[in-house]
């Protein structure tokens with residue numbers, strides 16, 4: 001048993017490799033510091049994801065891909081492996097950190113709020129609403145203008161996620177995204193869906209996924225991978241089996257991070273790249289890859 005944390009910054013044809021690697025490294029350090037201070041797995045997941053939502057390198061929060069209408073429209077979910085509490089949001093356009101809103105939903109009587117209703121809930125709970133323009137990074141506005149003429153070839157990359165195991169053995173997982181590049185307004189992928197983008201259960205482990213959301217949703221990938229931990233002590237083996245299932249069953253592409261209740265971590269992807277960083281009590285220093 002030991003504390004552990006793993007983050008990802010999306011899987012796909014990542015163009016800005018250095019920025020992604022640096023961003024996941026910083027987020028892992030922030031989450032790790034929170035865990036080491038004795039805070040909960042949920043707090044660590046939230047802190048690490050907020051760091052990536054605020055980093056324009058990633059397709060989450062500020063820097064999200066714009067949808068066809070030129071709007072940032074975001075989805076997020078967070079899950080507490082203690083009692084299987086979930087908080088999720090979809091289609092929010094006026095919240096700087098959707099994962100913080102998902103956390104407030106987790107703490108409420110609800111599990112999932114969307115669009116205007118989610119924003120109204122945010123306002124009631126003291127989360128400031130921002131103008132959508134303030135979430136549109138200049139690089140993304142430029143890309144969106146290109147996409148109007150030539151729709152993007154590779155649709156994803158840059159969603160963020162995190163799993164943490166804390167001192168008390170509690171496991172939490174979360175995922176946040178601006179969704180696929182140039183998506184149709186109102187389109188929602190796997191990221192906010194419990195069991196698809198995010199899953200955590202103290203009895204087995206936690207998972208966060210990224211990639212082609214429609215395919216990931218069909219195989220309920222995060223739950224599939226956590227269930228695979230029951231038969232595979234090594235999370236790398238369970239992650240690999242999950243990605244093979246995604247590819248073989250529905251022809252999907254993507255990546256997954258996984259942690260078991262012993263604080264062992266694993267990941268797998270079938271895309272050209274995946275950005276991730278991890279640390280546990282054995283390694284003690286952050287290992288980042290992209």
Ligand code: ASP
Pocket residue numbers: 010011012156157158159177178179180188189190191209210211212213214
């Ligand atoms: N899975 C996300 C979605 O479909 C996108 C991604 O992870 O790149 O919205």
